[in-house]
Amino acid sequence: MHENKPIGDVMLSVDNISLSFGGVHALENISFNIREHEIRAIIGPNGAGKSSMLNVINGFYHPQEGTITYKGQTRKQMKPHEAARTGIARTFQNIALFKGMSTLDNIMTGRNTMMKKGVFWQALHLGPALNEELEHREFVENIIDFLEIEHIRKTPVGRLPYGLQKRVELGRALAAQPELLLLDEPMAGMNLEEKEDMCRFILDVNDEFGTTIALIEHDMGVVMDISDRVVVLDYGKKIGDGTPDEVRANQDVIDAYLGVSH
Amino acid sequence: MLYRETGQFKPTYQADQAIFPIAQDRWFITAVLAVAFLVVPLLIDDYWANAIFLPFLAYALAAIGLNILTGYCGQVSLGTGGFMAVGAFSAFKLMTAFPDLNFIIVVILAGGVTALVGVLFGLPSLRIKGFYLAVATLAAQFFLVWLFNKVGWFINYNATGQVTAPPVEFFGVLIIGPEATPPARYLFCLAFVAVFALAAKNIVRGRIGRSWMAIRDMDIAAELIGIRPLEAKLSAFAVSSFYVGMAGALYFAVWLGAAEPGEAFGIEQSFFVLFIIIVGGLGSILGSFLGAAFMVLMPILLKNFMVNGIGVEVVTAKHVEITTMGILIVFFLIVEPHGLARLWQITKEKLRLWPFPH
Ligand SMILES: Nc1ncnc2c1ncn2[C@@H]1O[C@H](COP(=O)(O)OP(=O)(O)OP(=O)(O)O)[C@@H](O)[C@H]1O
Ligand SMILES: [Mg+2]
Numbered sequence: 125m126h127e128n129k130p131i132g133d134v135m136l137s138v139d140n141i142s143l144s145f146g147g148v149h150a151l152e153n154i155s156f157n158i159r160e161h162e163i164r165a166i167i168g169p170n171g172a173g174k175s176s177m178l179n180v181i182n183g184f185y186h187p188q189e190g191t192i193t194y195k196g197q198t199r200k201q202m203k204p205h206e207a208a209r210t211g212i213a214r215t216f217q218n219i220a221l222f223k224g225m226s227t228l229d230n231i232m233t234g235r236n237t238m239m240k241k242g243v244f245w246q247a248l249h250l251g252p253a254l255n256e257e258l259e260h261r262e263f264v265e266n267i268i269d270f271l272e273i274e275h276i277r278k279t280p281v282g283r284l285p286y287g288l289q290k291r292v293e294l295g296r297a298l299a300a301q302p303e304l305l306l307l308d309e310p311m312a313g314m315n316l317e318e319k320e321d322m323c324r325f326i327l328d329v330n331d332e333f334g335t336t337i338a339l340i341e342h343d344m345g346v347v348m349d350i351s352d353r354v355v356v357l358d359y360g361k362k363i364g365d366g367t368p369d370e371v372r373a374n375q376d377v378i379d380a381y382l383g384v385s386h
Numbered sequence: 387m388l389y390r391e392t393g394q395f396k397p398t399y400q401a402d403q404a405i406f407p408i409a410q411d412r413w414f415i416t417a418v419l420a421v422a423f424l425v426v427p428l429l430i431d432d433y434w435a436n437a438i439f440l441p442f443l444a445y446a447l448a449a450i451g452l453n454i455l456t457g458y459c460g461q462v463s464l465g466t467g468g469f470m471a472v473g474a475f476s477a478f479k480l481m482t483a484f485p486d487l488n489f490i491i492v493v494i495l496a497g498g499v500t501a502l503v504g505v506l507f508g509l510p511s512l513r514i515k516g517f518y519l520a521v522a523t524l525a526a527q528f529f530l531v532w533l534f535n536k537v538g539w540f541i542n543y544n545a546t547g548q549v550t551a552p553p554v555e556f557f558g559v560l561i562i563g564p565e566a567t568p569p570a571r572y573l574f575c576l577a578f579v580a581v582f583a584l585a586a587k588n589i590v591r592g593r594i595g596r597s598w599m600a601i602r603d604m605d606i607a608a609e610l611i612g613i614r615p616l617e618a619k620l621s622a623f624a625v626s627s628f629y630v631g632m633a634g635a636l637y638f639a640v641w642l643g644a645a646e647p648g649e650a651f652g653i654e655q656s657f658f659v660l661f662i663i664i665v666g667g668l669g670s671i672l673g674s675f676l677g678a679a680f681m682v683l684m685p686i687l688l689k690n691f692m693v694n695g696i697g698v699e700v701v702t703a704k705h706v707e708i709t710t711m712g713i714l715i716v717f718f719l720i721v722e723p724h725g726l727a728r729l730w731q732i733t734k735e736k737l738r739l740w741p742f743p744h
Contacts, residue, residue, distance in 0.1 A: 182610060184606075184610065204609045204610045205609050205610075205612045205613065205614055207610075208610060208611050208612030209612050213611065214610065216607070220604050220606070220607035220610075221603075221604070221607070222599060222600050222602075222603035222604055222607070222608075223603050223604075224599060224602070224603050224669065225596070225599050225600070225603065229596055229599070232596055233596045233597070233600050233608070233611060233613070234611055236593055236596060236597055236600075236611070236612065236613055237611075237612035237613075239593040241593070243589060243594055243621070243625065246588060246589050246592040246593065246594055247585035247586075247588050247589050248585070248588065249405075249588035249591075249592065253592060254400075254403070256593075257403065257592060257593075258399055258400055258403065261399045261403065262399060265399065296611065297611075300611060300612070
């Protein structure tokens, strides 16, 4: 791991974040950080607030308290498309692909924000617009090769099995060339072989492109294997934070989580 | 062995990016265009032009417009008739104010005016969706028709309440007016629609089209990957209305020649164009043509068959027509929302595998 890109400075830090929905405290006074090029896991039992945390980071939920500092800029909140434009991409717990579009088109949308040619050139599909399209197409084809989904390039994603959909969604996120990639349970519902493939992709992305990754995952084996540091949430509170070994030895974590479900 | 993707190696993405990557599709479309441009003009007479070809072309263009908004971007509109009226009255004002202006420019400017109006009425789409948006566009429909009926300036204060398109020459050939020949009228519309259909196809398969479809399929996810809903929705309203406005201009000036706002651009028009895209296929440019052909031809064929063929009363025939139409709409909505275009595609896929279905 990290042969090419050693773990660097703090890239994102969330400080004293509190988020509630009516009476439900989804997050209470949460602080942690994510360093450049690391794989940071967020774990915790169901309803712990993990997905909410990712939603706060990419601007989908707006916390009542606390701040987010990303690449040196401190904010209380931001709009999702702003987060996207500053290099944060993500996948979702319940796949959020564009069902009516092909694999290729889905991944191409990941590059939409980088494409600039106006409607006139697009209508002609010539000159600048065609060059732009081909240039991005080439980038996307590399992702398709990388994820080994050449055979489903033109298939509408609604017709794909679950495991492949998860892979396409990762492809769409990668197409944006994110600096910070948020993955919400990328391996949920997969069989062992699919999980192994997905682990390999995540490690390769981190290693080859130096992408920083924040990952929610329930499979403890996977988490302990691939992550550099782990945050543990329980009922909206942070109960542990450290390397996999430290977290594994933490009594609160054992009580609240590992001890209960494993 | 006739229809195959295999064996046609695509060496570059550019070739794969071609509008019809499969050779047999290219031959087919070339043949259709050859017949449309070379054969039909030789045969066309007033009846064929007025009853079939001109309405087909005008409605196909309007359907492309509505398909962009509804089929590609997922925003329902019942304002098509009103937007066609905007195009028609813009064309009328331009034709009467600048009689020497090239008619192509007139139609494009009419589309431009409609695009602006469309964006204005598209603003609510940023807040409301689905049924509520449909109601808002319905309000646009009634407001626009009311406006053209009420404000005399739009019809140059004509006492009859009607507008009549003045004769127009296009590079020396009369294309509008009682003296214009059917081939001239037809060829002008055909060329216009062909060029703009191609442009629409290019737009929907590029960046802008993908942002529309992303908004249609899952607007939240679209926003999370950096697509601005405001930009995507309003651009869909703009481009869609541009097409519908141009269709309105052709519909009024070349096909009808004279029009009265309430009659020519009423709510029935909005529904008619909506039915075209439902039958033809939501989210398909080809479907817009198939749907328009079907909706223009079906009533004529049914009527010919029932009234002339088996001697049914005209009134009864009309009822049968409406009922058939209703059944078909329900069928397509429930069974095949991608319409005739999808059925055509399935046939092609079957052909591709034939004679080895497995
Ligand atoms: N949009 C929302 N509206 C109301 N309550 C919400 C919303 N989103 C999350 N919650 C609540 O916040 C709490 C944390 O939810 P969250 O989805 O973040 O948990 P999670 O750790 O991702 O759980 P899981 O492992 O099941 O995905 C839950 O009690 C949930 O019901
Ligand atoms: Mg979750």
